[in-house]
Amino acid sequence: MDHRIQLVAIIGAAGLLLFVLELVRRRRLLERYALLWLLSALVLLGLAAWRDGLERLANAVGIAYPPNALFFVAFAFVLLLLLHFSAAVSRLADQSKVLAQRVALLEERLNEAERRSREEAASAEAGARHLAGEDVIEPVGARRASDR
Amino acid sequence: MTSVRPDSSHLAVVPAYNEAATVGDVVRRIHADAPGWDVVVVDDGSTDATAEIAAHAGARVLRLPFNLGIGGAVQAGFVFAREQGYDYMAQVDGDGQHDPAELDKLVAHMRADPSLDVVCGSRFMRDNSHRYPAPISRRTGIHIFAFLLSRFVRQPISDPTSGFRLYNRRAIRLFASDYPHDYPEVEAILMLHHHRLSMEEIPVRMFARGGGVSSISSGKSAYYMVKVLLALFVGLFRRRPLPEPGGGAPVAAETGI
Numbered sequence: 001m002d003h004r005i006q007l008v009a010i011i012g013a014a015g016l017l018l019f020v021l022e023l024v025r026r027r028r029l030l031e032r033y034a035l036l037w038l039l040s041a042l043v044l045l046g047l048a049a050w051r052d053g054l055e056r057l058a059n060a061v062g063i064a065y066p067p068n069a070l071f072f073v074a075f076a077f078v079l080l081l082l083l084h085f086s087a088a089v090s091r092l093a094d095q096s097k098v099l100a101q102r103v104a105l106l107e108e109r110l111n112e113a114e115r116r117s118r119e120e121a122a123s124a125e126a127g128a129r130h131l132a133g134e135d136v137i138e139p140v141g142a143r144r145a146s147d148r
Numbered sequence: 149m150t151s152v153r154p155d156s157s158h159l160a161v162v163p164a165y166n167e168a169a170t171v172g173d174v175v176r177r178i179h180a181d182a183p184g185w186d187v188v189v190v191d192d193g194s195t196d197a198t199a200e201i202a203a204h205a206g207a208r209v210l211r212l213p214f215n216l217g218i219g220g221a222v223q224a225g226f227v228f229a230r231e232q233g234y235d236y237m238a239q240v241d242g243d244g245q246h247d248p249a250e251l252d253k254l255v256a257h258m259r260a261d262p263s264l265d266v267v268c269g270s271r272f273m274r275d276n277s278h279r280y281p282a283p284i285s286r287r288t289g290i291h292i293f294a295f296l297l298s299r300f301v302r303q304p305i306s307d308p309t310s311g312f313r314l315y316n317r318r319a320i321r322l323f324a325s326d327y328p329h330d331y332p333e334v335e336a337i338l339m340l341h342h343h344r345l346s347m348e349e350i351p352v353r354m355f356a357r358g359g360g361v362s363s364i365s366s367g368k369s370a371y372y373m374v375k376v377l378l379a380l381f382v383g384l385f386r387r388r389p390l391p392e393p394g395g396g397a398p399v400a401a402e403t404g405i
Contacts, residue, residue, distance in 0.1 A: 097216055097220045097223075100212050100213050100214060100216055100220070100224075101210075101212065101216075101220065101223065101224040101227055103212075103213050104190070104210040104211050104212045104213070104224055105210060105224065105227060105228060105231070107210075107211060108188075108208060108209065108210050108211075108228075112208070
């Protein structure tokens with residue numbers, strides 16, 4: 001294998017590895033998602049540095065030009081990562097669905113509780129005025145029934 | 149404003165996405181034609197005044213913060229029904245297709261046969277003189293689903309896409325925990341079968357939409373066909389982590405046709 005392409009491959013894989021490590025260090029990437037990236041960067045780095053291994057791999061699967069085997073492995077990892085993210089997105093969508101439903105249910109309960117406490121306050125006030133001998137206000141419940 | 153009576157055990161769930169034109173009438177018609185039913189409208193992230201109109205018409209309203217699609221909206225209704233302890237829940241679409249006057253017919257049918265968990269209103273059953281006005285593309289799709297489902301569940305299914313269904317507590321519990329996503333009615337029948345819940349259809353009348361835009365435009369029909377077929381076949385082999393124990397004799401799990 002040409003030394004230049006080996007050098008480029010090593011630098012690329014090492015750069016990827018360092019970048020992933022840096023993202024994890026800054027907590028921009030959850031370890032859960034970083035694992036697959038770390039694994040792919042390590043494998044790529046290993047194959048780029050260890051020429052004999054790459055050539056054996058290329059021979060085993062019938063690839064004439066060993067650097068293409070490197071591309072092949074990289075492509076396989078990209079597919080795997082994409083699938084991984086599709087699964088992660090599906091899970092997030094499912095979780096956000098449950099959250100949306102909970103929010104709607106809680107909001108309805110809150111509105112209902114507020115409405116009830118307003119009604120109770122109003123009827124308590126009406127009762128107090130009644131006791132004080134003021135003009136009797138029509139009770140809230142009766143007014144609602146006549147509305148319908 | 150409210151028509152909710154705590155002693156009532158019937159809940160009508162009205163999923164509505166931008167149905168401001170019709171949802172008020174639907175709620176009022178349920179109150180008028182199906183007294184004793186509580187109404188909850190699930191506003192599926194509408195951008196129009198659906199929620200306000202529904203509340204004004206006297207329904208309780210669940211406002212989803214964003215659009216979940218019909219499956220997520222109806223599931224919110226199932227969760228609501230489960231938490232409020234309703235004995236029966238029915239789905240009545242917010243576009244005015246379903247006739248609330250027939251709700252009690254569904255209940256009567258379920259009461260007559262206590263082993264039933266779901267009663268489904270079908271617009272295609274034989275003794276139904278009223279022709280349902282649907283575009284030919286959709287009718288074809290419906291009949292393909294009907295054919296496949298009837299074989300999967302070994303029971304004649306004439307209208308697998310009908311949302312006009314009555315559920316008992318067991319079915320409510322099942323679907324509150326797991327309900328399919330889009331175009332869920334078809335896959336729900338398969339779920340019922342897998343969880344050994346029993347279902348029966350009765351003929352009902354349905355109207356053409358009162359207004360608004362159907363969630364399934366004719367252009368999207370083919371796309372939905374493929375998607376639901378995929379969901380069906382996946383559903384056949386899907387893992388069910390929480391099987392709802394069904395009645396009757398225990399049967400060995402069988403998923404084939």
